[in-house]
Amino acid sequence: MIVQSIPQRGYATNNYKTLAAYVLRVPYAKAPPMQWGLSQDHQTDQVAWAKAVNSVSLNLGKAIHETDLVQQMNKRAEACKTYHYVISFPAGEHPSREVLENIEDVLSTTIGYGAHQRLMAVHQDTPNLHMHVAINRVHPETFKVVGSAFDHYTLQRAAAELEDVHGLIKDSHAPGSRIRDREPFRPLWQTTEQPSPSRSPADKEAFKQARDAASQARKQALAALRAKHQAHYKKLVQWHAQRRANARAQRLSRADRMSTNLALREAAERDHAARKQKEGWERDAVKQQFPLLTWEVFTAQQAEREARIADERLNAARALHFSAARERSSSMPARAR
Numbered sequence: 001m002i003v004q005s006i007p008q009r010g011y012a013t014n015n016y017k018t019l020a021a022y023v024l025r026v027p028y029a030k031a032p033p034m035q036w037g038l039s040q041d042h043q044t045d046q047v048a049w050a051k052a053v054n055s056v057s058l059n060l061g062k063a064i065h066e067t068d069l070v071q072q073m074n075k076r077a078e079a080c081k082t083y084h085y086v087i088s089f090p091a092g093e094h095p096s097r098e099v100l101e102n103i104e105d106v107l108s109t110t111i112g113y114g115a116h117q118r119l120m121a122v123h124q125d126t127p128n129l130h131m132h133v134a135i136n137r138v139h140p141e142t143f144k145v146v147g148s149a150f151d152h153y154t155l156q157r158a159a160a161e162l163e164d165v166h167g168l169i170k171d172s173h174a175p176g177s178r179i180r181d182r183e184p185f186r187p188l189w190q191t192t193e194q195p196s197p198s199r200s201p202a203d204k205e206a207f208k209q210a211r212d213a214a215s216q217a218r219k220q221a222l223a224a225l226r227a228k229h230q231a232h233y234k235k236l237v238q239w240h241a242q243r244r245a246n247a248r249a250q251r252l253s254r255a256d257r258m259s260t261n262l263a264l265r266e267a268a269e270r271d272h273a274a275r276k277q278k279e280g281w282e283r284d285a286v287k288q289q290f291p292l293l294t295w296e297v298f299t300a301q302q303a304e305r306e307a308r309i310a311d312e313r314l315n316a317a318r319a320l321h322f323s324a325a326r327e328r329s330s331s332m333p334a335r336a337r
Contacts, residue, residue, distance in 0.1 A: 001093075001163065002171055003107060003155045005085040005148075016071055016082050016136060020064045023121045023132040024050055033064035042121075048129075049097065050121040053105075054140065060119070067117045067136045074138050077145040083113065083137050085155065088130040090169050095129075097122075099166050104133055110158045111151045116140065206302075211293045218290035225286055229279050236275060240268045 021028035025046040026036055038060040042050045052063030071081045087103060089095065095103070104120050117136040122129065137145050156173040163170050247260050291297075 001090075001103075001159055001168055002088045002173075003085060003159045004088075005083070005151055005155065016068050016134070017064060019082055019084060019134045020067075020119055023119060023134050024060065025121075025123070025125075032061075033068070034059075034061040036061050038064075046123060046125040048122040048124045050119070051101070053108075053118040053120065054115060055117055063117070064119065067119070070117060070136060070140050070143070071138050073143040074145060077138075079137075079145050079147070081137050081145055083135040083148060085133055085135075086130055087133070087159075088128050090171065091127045093129065093169055095166065095168065100131055103162055103166070104131065106162060107155060107158055108133065108135060111148050111154050112146055113137070113148075116146070207293075207295060207298050210298055210301075214290065214293040218287070218292070221286045221290050222283070225282055229275075229282075233275065236271060240264070240271070243267075 017033055018028055020033065021036075024038065024042060025044060026038070029036065040058045040060065042060050050060060052058060052060055055063035055066050057063055057066065074081065085107070087100075087107070100122060101120075104118075105114070108114060108116070108118060113135045116138075117140060119134045120131060122131045137148075139146055160170075160173050162168070244261075244264055247257075247264060252260060
């Protein structure tokens with residue numbers, strides 16, 4: 001099954017009655033819902049059955065009117081007061097009413113609307129059986145609008161679990177249906193690749209030592225730069241404090257004193273802004289000078305080192321060969337030459 005939440009702000013369905021009329025497939029009228037001719041056993045060619053949850057009356061018209069009154073109790077909320085989601089099943093799958101009611105109860109409770117007034121209706125006017133759920137986001141006791149952050153991921157995870165519980169046809173719930181199975185997020189400063197088990201112990205140990213050395217050099221450089229920045233900050237603060245003290249020591253009129261203080265404050269703000277910008281540039285330069293070591297960089301450095309050692313050995317062998325050849329040539333008799 002597929003579960004999808006329908007955004008209501010774009011459809012201006014802050015009025016619960018309009019959404020209820022659409023869910024129940026009845027023509028919307030300005031008359032109160034109690035005059036729509038609805039009953040507890042509402043059933044048409046399009047709607048298989050419908051049900052009101054957490055309402056005083058089981059009559060659908062009275063339940064809609066009651067929900068509308070609860071929404072009117074909240075006058076201050078600017079967010080949409082109605083939540084709407086649809087549960088759709090593959091063609092040919094027709095779960096029982098008990099299963100559908102359990103699915104709706106679990107999904108609504110999972111996203112935090114278990115105690116809220118809800119209206120559910122099962123539609124049979126398409127090849128895929130689907131169920132609409134209209135929820136009043138205003139709590140019936142506190143009259144506060146309850147949010148539904150990250151509802152998409154919560155609904156997909158719960159839908160995957162309900163498919164296993166009720167033996168339904170499994171559908172795709174990506175992204176977010178199996179959050180625990182996804183690779184955890186790693187920030188940029190944790191992108192150093194760890195050695196895999198397939199690498200040799202010697203390579204793993206060499207990579208660990210090189211990575212620790214690069215990290216230690218980076219930390220030492222940043223610490224030295226931080227000490228330099230702190231010393232400069234103290235000198236700058238003392239210099240501006242001395243300028244303010246010199247200004248206070250002078251005999252100035254009130255207007256001149258106000259303009260002098262304003263000029264000194266603006267100068268201090270400019271100097272500190274320039275200091276922060278320069279510190280940021282220097283930190284970025286140090287990070288570029290001492291980058292974090294990754295496995296790709298380590299293998300490239302190792303390959304370059306091995307190639308350099310091989311070239312040095314080849315050059316040494318060539319030099320030894322030429323030296324031996326010169327010695328043999330010098331030791332030969334002149335006639336043999």
